[in-house]
Amino acid sequence: MNIITSKSNNGIKNAKKLHQKKYRTDSYLIEGWHLFEEAVNYQASIRQIFVLEAFLDRVEGMDQVTVVTPEILELLADSKTPQGIVAEIALEPATIPIELQGRYLYLEDVQDPGNVGTMIRTADAAGFDGVILSKASADIYSLKVLRSMQGSHFHLPIWKMDRAELFESASKSNTPVLATTLSKSSIDYRQLPQMDQFILVMGNEGNGISQEMAAQADQLIHIPMPGRAESLNVAVAAGILMFYLRKF
Amino acid sequence: MNIITSKSNNGIKNAKKLHQKKYRTDSYLIEGWHLFEEAVNYQASIRQIFVLEAFLDRVEGMDQVTVVTPEILELLADSKTPQGIVAEIALEPATIPIELQGRYLYLEDVQDPGNVGTMIRTADAAGFDGVILSKASADIYSLKVLRSMQGSHFHLPIWKMDRAELFESASKSNTPVLATTLSKSSIDYRQLPQMDQFILVMGNEGNGISQEMAAQADQLIHIPMPGRAESLNVAVAAGILMFYLRKF
Incomplete structure (x- = not known):
């Protein structure tokens, strides 16, 4: 001592x-x-x-x-x-998985540390198999992210991958990429079937997912909002979607 | 000028x-x-x-x-x-409603300004009819709450009521009070029927709902978590519940 x-x-x-x-x-x-x-x-x-x-x-x-x-x-x-x-x-970085078979959350350039930490905690609660972050997302080892993750990084693997790597892994494992948008031209998430293998993508707080992500994703989804708010907080939207797509 | x-x-x-x-x-x-x-x-x-x-x-x-x-x-x-x-x-405080007929969110001593603001924004998005705060909840007119509400206080009425007033109003309007707990002895929220009249209660970040609330509520509910996180962020939990109970 x-x-x-x-x-x-x-x-x-x-x-x-x-x-x-x-x-x-x-x-x-x-x-x-x-x-x-x-x-x-x-x-x-x-x-x-x-x-x-x-x-x-x-x-x-x-x-x-x-x-x-x-x-x-x-x-x-x-x-x-x-x-x-x-x-x-x-630091013990998780090795990049060769196959992505299960439920995964991908954060594309999510910048607020509280949002990143809260979404990882929610993915953990919902029984997801891992979380993948784009390189421009908030660093998970900052004290702010760690505080809102509440230890979930000890429970499930977290990787960094750019979009190209993500789609390469997804295609190897035949795993559909579901990307969340605000656009009503995408499908209502409640039309998704029960799935036990997918990658759910949440985008940047201000800009949403990138155009490239929207073009490459297998399915675009949105959360219809009957009220007057223009959008949901990204961590709340992720929670609604992850618990809809949760492991039962 | x-x-x-x-x-x-x-x-x-x-x-x-x-x-x-x-x-x-x-x-x-x-x-x-x-x-x-x-x-x-x-x-x-x-x-x-x-x-x-x-x-x-x-x-x-x-x-x-x-x-x-x-x-x-x-x-x-x-x-x-x-x-x-x-x-x-x-400040134009909303007059206390005599009847509570519709979908309402009650925040019992929620203290984090970001959580309070985010939940009001989510209630707005989900088409709720109003939000009621206990007097010990964060003040909605602080700049932090206003920032996370994103203008929702202009869209839907927000009142202050203590627990006694809440139950008085609820009982006058025959509106069931659904209180959220972490306890597995309460029912899984997915067992709730479709309802268009209720008050959903979310509790304090650290302590959850009060014992008195748990005793007086008509129905205790919880969100089962298949993963390893011990709890959800209160605003995420509220989002999952409000969008399950949303106006369609």
Whole structure:
């Protein structure tokens, strides 16, 4: 067990760098007990544990524990209430699957970290087999995405693929790509049959799916809205669709 | 048309006070062109318009226009990109309905502004007849709620009622109260019949609905989750339920 009381300690400075995507090449930070317990339960590789002295008993017997001051913990955390713990976790990117047989969610350039995290959490809840993100989507290892994912990245595989790779994988596995639009010329999602193999595509918050995605997708779908709102929040729309297409 | 270039101008100081709930007794601020256009379209009473000079042509012929500097606009806005306009709108609270006949959403102590705003927007999209908030729910006239509502408060009535008032109204109109829980001892929402008159209750993010609500509700429901996530984001859960119970 180490004790660090100085903000200028090199270990603290290096850990804090993990707030920036460019430094998250092989590890990332999580904060709070819920995520930490998920990391332990799902046997993630925990590199370092930064904890307040008052919570030391909760990490008893663990390796790489460093006791820090509240000021240092706040520096390492993103939220104002880091709940006493921040940990550094090794990045273990999931290998790209050769076949995509099952239920998958593809996020094409979804940029809000809260939306990305919430959709991954919902895919996990709905029993999906994995989530695939385009390279321009929000990075899932930012503290904001991690907070809204609530540990779902420990439960299901998450990959990065651009559109070309996605369609290559989909075509190899004969998996239909269902892309969500706002256009009423696409079909009402409730006309979809029960399916247990598909890729559901959600697009960017402002622009929706790309023209190329719309052209290549096997089926365009939309959610009819009887009311007066012009659109749904993308994470809400994804939730409606995923629970309609859920594993029963 | 006025021009204000000083941050210490009293009009600016007073407008800025509307960021605080205690000063929002009879007006509130909105920011951005989308909300402003909704306010115009739905004939909200616009008290003051603060606009950058570059956008003056978009408010031509309107009353109470004040040209401000980018620094002042940023001071009045909450977001970093207020898009050139902030306006003060008169509060016109909807009168409490005597009868609740239709589809309603009740938010019991939902505290996150983004969740509250997103659920009101979703209720609007699903064709609900109104939204009712408990007094401990987030104030809908905060800039954060307004941003995620995207103008839905101009489309459908929103009331405040505590639990006792809610059940009094519900019982007068013979409207069943459906309360959402995480408990598997409640019924799967897909067992609900098609209904065109009900109040759907969503609870607090951390604690769910109150014990009193659970005891008084006519029907407790839950969303079964085949995956490994422990719960859904409350706005996603509300979206799944509202679109299941939507107006067709």
